[in-house]
Amino acid sequence: MAAGLDALKHIVVLMMENRSFDHMLGALRADDARIEGLSGTEFNLDTTGTPAPVKPQAAFQGQLDPDPDHHFPGVDLQIFDGNMAPDRQPTMGGFVKSYFAERRDVKHSRQIMYYFKPGKLPVITTLAREFALCNGWFSSIPGPTLCNRAFAHYGTSFGHVDMNIFYPNTIYKSIYQRLQAAGKTAKIYYFDTKSSTMEIVNLLQHQPQFFGVFDQFLADCQRGTLPDYSFIEPNYSDHDGDAGEILASDQHPDHDVREGERYIASVYNAIKANPALWESTALLVTYDEHGGTYDHVPPPACLPDGFVAQPASTLTGKPFLFDRLGIRVPAVLVSPWIPKGTVVPGAERSGGRVFEHASIPATVTKLFIGPYDERSPREKAAETFDDLLTLDRMRTDTPEFVLS
């Protein structure tokens, strides 16, 4: 076993909101051909039939208002460009048409193809270049936030493809319940009470012991009392706090992306500031889904989840068998035991590795619990990421973030 994996005692997952791989990191391909980003020639046709190319003109705020569609039928249009034939193939050609439906403004709809220049996102691009960037991490469902986040907590959405999530009779336990039953520790840190937790209200209601706030995460890092597994939620709204105005840090459109960058850096800094914790922790930064922003990689087929969403839920006139992943999102694994500049090949290469949000409970279960059968088929089949900690000697050249 590699020394880093041997030292691993904590996994921390920070899940941001609604940005695709290409939107955030697509530009990195220009510097490193191993990264499956944008060549600059990708385009969609707008509603007048004119090509709308990708452009490095994404803005921190103000460009994605109204919120791009990322509900199941909207994402279906983005992936298949309106083709409903039984043998249809994903083309990633319907993003501009989908965004046009929000404001019926052709010029505005073309902005969905915009992506960030790396210099505008110093935190996530530095982490991607310094640690392990997954070329093939996909959201679990071609749909919105809540069903996708459910895969991170349960390894399934129990047949849901929408925002109406209820778990009255869950047949699989959450990763937090599993860890507790195995004598391990887990915590979900939401930002503050005004931001609270997203999606897992049933856990908040019945297992409040699993929850803490972000200040507690910072204190736990400092004291060395971080649980085996931590899931961190960003701040989901602009609101007043005790010390003044608090900006949303989730990067959900139309929140300012810069505040999310600062949040990612503050999580990284908190872990790194405690040397014993830094040595024994892997931090995964990922996004729940693409939020309607463009990505050029077609989501691959996957093992069916054992559930079926009926046409009344999918709103596409077709059932969904959970046999195809959602759109690709950024995913960076951070640890001083990962070689600098690791790029994990994805679906673009034969033998590449495809991750999805079920990879999170799959990895945590593998590391902290061991063999465990009562899981969804998707989670059992999911790639795990623990093997990316390959170094035998801990790095000392990892970056520092200074928040001004």
Added chain:
Amino acid sequence: MAVIKVPKTPKRAFNKRRRPSALLRGQIAHLEWAALPASQRKPGSLPKVDVRTEGQAAERIAELTTLILEQSGAYAKGATHSEQKKTRVRRAAKRTASRATRTRKRR
């Protein structure tokens, strides 16, 4: 070792009067549902959400989160809990009950 400076987000980015996203509205609906007495909860039927700004959404989310934690007994175990917070929780519970009644009447 690279030192990366992360600039401050401009104050003008803050807008608590922004219309709440579907995500925030969904979050409130789930919290409202969870805060209802068990006999009034119907899976698949979420309470109506009547917040108009992100700031209002955040206030409502705080009330409901506190209420749910209070109901679950999370605060009972050791944590000191001010009278002010208890009053807020009682007020939130009252509002939730009255909203539930209004929602039923609309149907």
